[in-house]
Amino acid sequence: MSNRKNRVCPVERAGSLDTRIRKWMQNPRKLLGNYLKEGMTVLDVGCGPGFFSVDMTGMVGKTGRVIAVDLQEGMLRKVRDKIQGTELEERLTLHLCEEDRxxxxxxxxxxxxxxVVHEVPDQENLFREIGSILKPEGQIFIVEPPFHVSKKGFEHMIRIATNTGLTVVKRPKIFLNRAVVLGRA
Ligand SMILES: C[S@@+](CC[C@H](N)C(=O)[O-])C[C@H]1O[C@@H](n2cnc3c(N)ncnc32)[C@H](O)[C@@H]1O
Structure with missing residues (x-):
């Protein structure tokens, strides 16, 4: 297996992203409640098994929608299994992406x-692409695990983002994690 493959969270580990303890510690409604409103269009990049995508679809209501994007079909399949036959199916779109697009x-x-960001090889390209579809008042919420991303590495990632025309809006505190909210400069 190549180094590149090793960097991407494998589908076999999806269960560890979908636990009850995580729901308690990183409850999507509590974490994102101040950012999401009815009618919004939300992009969940590197959605994995949909820990956030499913709740976010509920939060944006009947007039909003979520586009859940992942590199691995196996991850999208897990999201599909969760929403199949529910009313969320109409408002949660699954999209298989490429590593650099x-x-x-x-x-x-x-x-x-x-x-997600630490798993993406070309971060500049990622931020440029997201910046190009972000609405003028739109926001990008990024969280990284300190186990994989040092403080220095996180600041470097923010510099890459700001060099593409994004700006730091806020630095939310998330227990045991590194977080930043970016907007358009
Ligand atoms: C550690 S998981 C996090 C999943 C989810 N965001 C969560 O918090 O539960 C990282 C996910 O990002 C995806 N990923 C990695 N590189 C990617 C890329 N270049 N584009 C889109 N998704 C990517 C992986 O397939 C994996 O599902």
Whole structure:
């Protein structure tokens, strides 16, 4: 297996992202409640098994929608299994992307990248692509695990983002994690 493969969270580990303890510690409604509103279009980049995507679809209501994007079909399948036959199916779109291209052109109000950016090889390209579809008042919420991303590494990642025309809006405190909210400069 190549180093590149090792960097991407494998589908076999999806269960560890979907636990009851995580729901308690990183409850999507509590974490994102101040950012999401009815009617928003949300992009969940590197959605994994949909820990956030499913709740976010509920939070944006009947007039909003979520586009859940992942590199691995196996992750998207897990999200599909959760929503199949529910009313969320109509408002949660699954999108298989490429390593260096999300491929969504629709303008979005909110982008979540939770434990994802450190897995993306070309971060500058990622931020440019997201910046190009972010609405003027849109926000990008990024969370990274200190186990994989040092303080210095996190600041470097923010510099890459700001060099593409994004700006730091806020630095939310999330227990045992590194977080930043970016907007358009
Ligand atoms: C650690 S998981 C986090 C999943 C989810 N965001 C969560 O917090 O539960 C990282 C996810 O990002 C995806 N990923 C990695 N590189 C990616 C890329 N270049 N584009 C899109 N998704 C990617 C992986 O397939 C994996 O599902």
């Amino acid at each position: 999300i491929g969504v052109s629709e303008p979005v109000d909110f982008v979540l990248m939770f434990y």
